[in-house]
Amino acid sequence: MRLLKLNKIYVLVAFLLVIISGCKDNSYSAYYDKPLIEWESYLSTITEQEQINLENTVLLVLKSSECSPALAELSWWNSFIQDQKNIKVKLIIIEKYATTARVLLNQENITIPSYRDSTADILEKDLLPSTSMKIYFDEKGNIVNIKSIGTTANEKEFTDLLKYQ
């Protein structure tokens, strides 16, 4: 029960932070079965583009008010794609205001192809249980893995992400 003072402060603020930010829920199984067409339809809605290809793609989904660990992971993926030729990375930011989303990307120097979901349609359509999350779609567009963002960001995490659950 004895926690470091610093950690205790975090514990005490956790109740609010957990509400504000996306956090972990391990029961994602229902979401692996969402057909690719539902995802592509959703993306077409928010981007007003006819078709977004999600095959062989890591899709990152987060709100603009995510806490530092999620943003740190975002930076990792941003660096990762600079040398990555095989796997695509795309980003959805759930944010009502275009300026806020744009400033967030500028502030974090994010160059990942990004789309804004202004009404949290992704949750309304129940494509994900919560945010922030990353989803890996294989070369056939099947969902291979769904994980929370903001835990770790490294090569092992990436390799694990590509494994079937």
Place this chain on the structure above:
Amino acid sequence: MGCANKENSNSPQLALNKINSIVLEQGDLLFGKFHEHMKISPDGEYFIFTDRIRNKVFVFTKNGSFHSVLGEGGRGPKGLIQVVGFDVNQNNEVFIFDASQRLMKLFDLEGELLHTVGMFENTPFSVTAFGMEWYDGKVLTSILEDEFLNETHQSNLMAIMNMDGSLDTLFGTHDPFTKVDNQFSFFSEIAYDVRNNELITNLESSPYYQVFDMETLEQVAYGGGPSESYAKPDSDVDMYAPISVKFKKLTDTSGMAHIFFTDRYIIQHMQILTEEWFKTTDQNAKKNILILHDRDTHQFIQEIPIESIIVGAQDNRLYFFEDLNPDNYTIGVYEIIEAE
């Protein structure tokens, strides 16, 4: 917990009257993801906010012009990692408490660092406030004593900290509501009234507030109570439960986001959580209600539903975030009047 408060039929109906509207000058440096706490300098010249993501403090003039940024990223002399409290005094000095570094940093409004001191390093309690306030050259904050983590109602409520980092004194006790609180909240909103030397506190999950005389540090009033729109969760909310479970339990329940005062009223700002807010974290997606009580008798007066978030009160004026769009970030200024 007793019956719900009924509107006092002897009191005139109250309403909000808009006095002014201020649009904040927003540059590309700003997110507009401000915390729902705003500090107003005692002379009324400056508005001060923290940004939720950048963990810096932003200063605007009363006309909405951008003035300065206090702090910077990292752990350098001006570095801030996790801002959990700040306030401005009559000398326009701003203290900022960084929980991550456990440092209290003092800035002027031009962004110059005046002083840094370690704080809350070896204290037998934890800080439980997003709102900290200046008090007679010291810092006032709500706390929870380590030994009462599971018996919150027995813990001291407030700490006065000296600006050399030492503890001055502890006083008050947590709201007895914690004994029946099924959200198990530790957080209290606070508002210090310099003119009357009174402190008003409100546990975020409780419909009740406490008033302390800062001369004696004794509780002098316990007011409030469940009003018509107040709603507790039906069952216990386990803070370690999956987020989806927590969302379900907390939807359509109440929380006290702020406590304010004017010369005549104590004002609780109650928010009712909505599914839309859980999904989007758009602050205006919550239902917002002001609950007014008579400042002298502590009698409930009425609820006033509001369309936006109240974030400050000073000199009998109430300040609302009316438009959170960074391109048109607008603060509305209101007064309470008797409705015709």
